[in-house]
Amino acid sequence: MSVFNRDSDDEVARGTRALVVRADVPGPAMRDAAARLEEARGLALAIGIEVVWSDSFRVRQIKPATLFGSGQVEQIAAQAEAHGAELVIVDNPLSPVQQSNLEKAFSAKVIDRTGLILEIFGERAATNEGRLQVELAHLDYQAGRLVRSWTHLERQRGGFGFLGGPGETQIEADRRMIRDRMAKIRRELDQVTRTRGLHRARRQRAPWPVIALVGYTNAGKSTLFNRMTGADVTAQDMLFATLDPTMRQISLPGLDKAILSDTVGFVSDLPTQLIAAFRATLEEVVHADLIIHVRDISHPDTEAQRADVMQVLSELGVTPAGQGEGAEADALAPAYIEAWNKIDLLHGEARDDVLSAAARRADVVPLSAVTGEGVDALRRAVADRMTQGSKVHRLTLPAQDGASLAWLHEHGEVLGVEEQGADGATFAVSVRLSDPAYARFMARD
Known part of the structure; x- marks a missing residue:
């Protein structure tokens, strides 16, 4: 599926010149502003958008019409004109009114963070199930906005219509077609879910323990998956390099066989439509015997990223052992280990601090999936957890x-x-x- 352009050259669309802007709103903020803006740039670069300018703007009070203040809107518009930008990516949620007003002010296409993430997922989904889930998420997002006419999607630039389109027409027909298409997709996904349930039931009769890798996008899950299984799953220094789940058999000390599952990376402000749509994909996490939370411990926002992952797990109905309240809940919860990845990027005092902090916790293993340092220790830790209670x-x-x-x-x-x-x-x-x-x-x- 070509996200950017179904009808013209993909290379032209992938080179779309864009601004990336963000409104920093007062409130309890765990994140580093520069790191958050850099993540937004990374999301854009992940699907080939050429980011020609980016900046964050302190917004004391959100403007219902434009999100940004009038002076800030003028500044962004001037930058769009100066750089010849065709697209402005706003790393915040936008209402349909805000999106429309900003497009008029910037004389350029405008998409928000949710729209951008949907575009990435649309390009990366490799399986039929993944494509159906992304389409369902997109339609759910679009149905509440009706900014674009779904009936004309096949003639639009952009896989999901965010990067071009004919405008608002045939609204009632669009609503009906969206509802019908969503119902059809849900029926197809229900069948996929039933099939996966049969496969899971077969494994449980075996039964082999299931170990799920979870973590923030680009934390190194796929690299660790490849290191532990000898597989060749796509592993790139890129946000959302993995979207479709991959499962492989592994051997661990004292265990002849276990199933290791690589999953889609989580991200802050993950669109609610995607959480719902990818619930089936993340069923292996829901039913896992053990969860390995892979963290990029070298990232300045590593604690905030951890909070984001735990929030998504909570929304999926998963509270790992030791992360909730009460021994009774822990008895039914999956075991939990944090893999503090990318220690090869830390040096000196920063590395010593991380290793010291990890040594004080029984559920943490510091490692480097790239160099292999600490991976054997992770294997032993996983085996110990899986054989507890023997x-x-x-x-x-x-x-x-x-x-x-x-x-x-x-x-x-x-x-x-x-x-x-x-x-x-x-x-x-x-x-x-x-x-x-x-x-x-x-x-x-």
């Missing part, structure tokens, strides 16, 4: 059942084997097994 079982097996004994050696810790009976027809095995491994053994044919 019990010693005494099993009786036929003497000729060497296959079962081999299985127990592979999946658990065999503590002893004793012959039983005068003829040695059976033997007793003492073995330490995790609850999932024991259930799997008992379910064997």
Whole structure:
């Protein structure tokens, strides 16, 4: 799917000259203003937009008509004209009225943060399911705005109509077509969800533990996934390099098999439409036995990014063990480990501080997915969490059942084997097994 241009050369559209601006509004702010603006630039660059100028503006009070103050609007308009910008990206949510007024003031197309993220997801979704989810999110966003005419999308520049279009026409027909299309997509996604549910049920009968990698976009999840699995998942220094979930089998100390899942990166102010639309994609997180939260510990906003990830997990109905309130909730929650990634980018006192802080926490492993430093320690930590609560079982097996004994050696810790009976027809095995491994053994044919 070409996000920018279905009908003309993709290279021209991907080179769209744009301004990136942000309104910094007073309030409890955890984020570094420069880092936030740089993230907005990164979102634009991730889909080939040429950012020719960017700046943040302190806004004491949001203007209902334009978001920015009149003087700030004039300054941005002057920069748009001076740089020949065709597009202005506002790294804030915009109402339809604000978007329309700013387009008139800037004489350029205007999209907000939600629109930009939807464009990125539209370009990156590789599977049919991913494309359906993005389209559903886009239509949900568009239905509440009706800034563009959906019936003409096929003739618009831009995969979802944000970067061009014929304007507002046939509003009622558009509403009906949007509703019908959304209903059809939801039916298709329901079928995908049912199919995934069957696959999950099959795995649970196995059962192999599922480990989900989560984290802020560009935290290094895919690089760590590749390091742990030997896979070749796309891993780039780019926001939202991974959108569609990938699952691979891995072996861990004391565990013959586990399933590792790489997921879409989270981001601050993730559009609510995308949280809802990607709920199916993130079902592996919801049903995971253990969550590895990969953090870019070198980023100036690492604490704010952590808060964003935990907020999205909460919206998905996931509260990892130790992150909520009460031992009863923890008993049902997935285990949780934080992987403090990119320590190779830290030096001197900054590195020492991070390593010291990590040493004081049992749920943290500092590492570098690029160099491999700390990855073995993560494997051991994951294995320890997955085998916590292992019990010693005494099993009786036929003497000729060497296959079962081999299985127990592979999946658990065999503590002893004793012959039983005068003829040695059976033997007793003492073995330490995790609850999932024991259930799997008992379910064997």
